[in-house]
Amino acid sequence: MKNIPLPILIALAAFIIAMGVFVVTTDAVAYAGTHAETCNNCHVMHPMYENYYHAAHQRAAECADCHLPHENLVAYWFEKGRQGAHDVYVFTTGTTPELIRANEHSQEIIQHNCIRCHEETVESIVMGPQAFDRNCWDCHRDVAHGERGMSTSSFQDSTTYPVK
Amino acid sequence: FMKNNPPAERAFEPLVEIAAMEPDSSKWGVNFPNQWNSFQKTETNNIDTTYAGSSKFSWLERDPRQKILFAGYSFSKEYNDDRGHMNALEDVRAIKRLNLNDEDPKHTPATCYSCKSSNNPSLWDEMGMETYDAMTFNEMTPNIEYSIGCANCHEADTMRLIVTNPALENALKAQGKDWTTFTRQEMRTVVCANCHVEYYFAGPDNYLTFPWENGTRIDQIIEYYNELGFKDWEYPETGTPALKAQHPEYEFFTAGSTHYNAGVSCSDCHMPYVSDGAAKYSSHDVHSPLINPEQSCGQCHTDVEYVIRRVNLIQDQVAETKIATEDAIIDAINAIKIAAANPDADAALLDQARQLHREAQFMWDFLSAENSTGFHNPEYALKICADATNLARQAQMLAAQSVNDMSLLATDTYYAPAPTP
């Protein structure tokens, strides 16, 4: 301790305090977790949260169960960091697209997760020499995020004005 | 804290108080800058799509058959595609269809302002629609200052959607319906029916009326006009008591279209929610959804490219079939003209021919004047084409029979004109 110059000590302490405050006020640790409510912190995720909440999987799965790879911990944490950094970057730079859509990479992850949980059910239909070339949600259009149009319904209950 | 307040108090905090039926939208805009800003964009929008869009292109030039189909009626003078709501006043005042000679018994009445201005709700409130409609267009002009605005759709103190046009209120009543019991989602369609509907002027005092007493389906509307013996004009040389259909988007869309039956409203497609940073609001920049399909369709259809390709296919199919129907009607018109010029024509057969011409043309127009090139209800559009073509051909056959002249059966006379009478 003695060898460390005081200004640096102060700076270090300040940094630690600042980080602490940052972590406490922004609840950064939560982002390492899997609570659906955490994703919902970002208001742009609100429609997805809202209609996930009303869909079939709310009792069964959290966002990360579908949206992050689960074959091993490395893949899981790498993808979590990568996606998180991407989302935060897009969000803070204000370049959030009007229409958020899962990209192909995400779709692949999701598909693997459907099969991971439902392996027994789909065993006989995905087998065979030809690849099972469609996404589960081509048919199960509502199981993950509820009925179509629900993404906007949360806004239709606008609080801007009362209804007589 | 939101959750603890009773709903009534969850309302907006108005910056300024808006008088009931305030015609000046910019005053409302102080409280609702997003809605007002987007609304103003309707004035300068100029983007066209394949079949529609926001420029003022001429239908008579784009499809010269329509010059023939509206011959003798004001629509053959000028008929343009519609533009944004902020242009309504400018456009109605500039159109060559007006007859501003008040001495002429056929002068344009004040009724033509009914769907063009936010001054109307307060004017109707003050003088009543009967008095309003009995005035001439010229007489009304000084009272009309603003184009369409907030007061045409909203109640000032609550901002809820309301029926502002007494003609709509009457038409709903005639069907035993009370709009104050409608749900919010229903109002998101009905509010457009203040204007986007087929109408006619009843009686000598031009009382604005929607022909819905028997219902809003095409056969019910034709039945209504037939019972009434109403005609918009007499088609020149054929003597047909012709009807003009005007923008029946509401009737067309609600006639069992897939979207209407699924609970989708006009506003879902034409006024999608858009975001301003954090806040979402309804875009008041009302125009073709094909200009911003991600917002308009994307909230419900994940594959936006797919639905756009689909719209193209539907519209191409309808446009092609519609032209075939027009050609058939023109063949009928040319035949009836020759028959009508013949003093020896069988009057009963000729009248039957005219009646079928009247119905075929109204059916075609119902589809044509509906501005989505069939998309609002594709199957209805094509069924109407099938029925109208069948009637037009039968009209032509009756005309030929009435004068016993085979040359009247010539087809494609639009391309190779038949000998004139």
Added chain:
Amino acid sequence: FMKNNPPAERAFEPLVEIAAMEPDSSKWGVNFPNQWNSFQKTETNNIDTTYAGSSKFSWLERDPRQKILFAGYSFSKEYNDDRGHMNALEDVRAIKRLNLNDEDPKHTPATCYSCKSSNNPSLWDEMGMETYDAMTFNEMTPNIEYSIGCANCHEADTMRLIVTNPALENALKAQGKDWTTFTRQEMRTVVCANCHVEYYFAGPDNYLTFPWENGTRIDQIIEYYNELGFKDWEYPETGTPALKAQHPEYEFFTAGSTHYNAGVSCSDCHMPYVSDGAAKYSSHDVHSPLINPEQSCGQCHTDVEYVIRRVNLIQDQVAETKIATEDAIIDAINAIKIAAANPDADAALLDQARQLHREAQFMWDFLSAENSTGFHNPEYALKICADATNLARQAQMLAAQSVNDMSLLATDTYYAPAPTP
């Protein structure tokens, strides 16, 4: 298990070995009891829906216009609604359309077995389709033991879906397509095209052929038959070189229907997944999806009631418009008959009338023989009605012109028969 095994090894562990093209489905059923059990249900299914279903009701009785429309052709003798796959053999052998007199040059050829039996793949493999088709129905009968079965759709060792009918292989090749490159989802539609397609017998040896060289849309098929100068029969008294359309479900569905364009396959609706305990499998009990809409439509459309109401509306609209088209064609037929009986008729005009009658009737039949009452492609169905009605009326007018006889313009002659020649 998915990730670690190479695809080929992910396959099932067969209990018994199945020979290539094994015609006996019960042998395959040892390995796949769920599929085999559900497949057997197609034999006893008897449930009807509003417009279709699995009973053997007569079309000629349900819509007697068809007796007139098919007059002079075998279809006017007996024409029933289709039933489940296990009945195909019984039904083809019992139908009054057969001509089992091998001395008659118009005897029924073996080709009529092409789509009715699981014996075919191995027979085609042994003797080639040319030899097969050159035989008579009677000659082939001893070789045919089983109705449709696993071998018509699956490759025995891999269970993948394959094209088994050489006519389909040829037709795809003529379009420059190679089915072995198709994806699994594509095969879930193409496998039905082994049979659910329009076909004709080419040449004196009745070679089974699909008329797809120009494409599979209705105008392209008509063009193909016109170029070939092909006719199925000559319509009696009118002399029209008439065409019969047969079950073009594949061509109809793939002509830009909303479901096809969205990537939905025949199997998605007609062979939905059903579950047996934990595992799910494709139901091989193929029939109208309206019998079990929860399974057939319910995964994609959560509001099953809505889509069912929608099917009803689509089918009602199509059925009504289709009848109007039939009436127009019958008017044309009655007019052409009278004209054709007249030795002074203008031959050129009369031939034009016949050509339009031929096309109108084939268009109508294309829609009518397609078994979904328009649902597979509602807009296409209605556009076809509009076009066919237009042509039928023009045929009628030409017939009247050819003999200069106004009485031939009588309409609704189906209801009030026109005077016979």
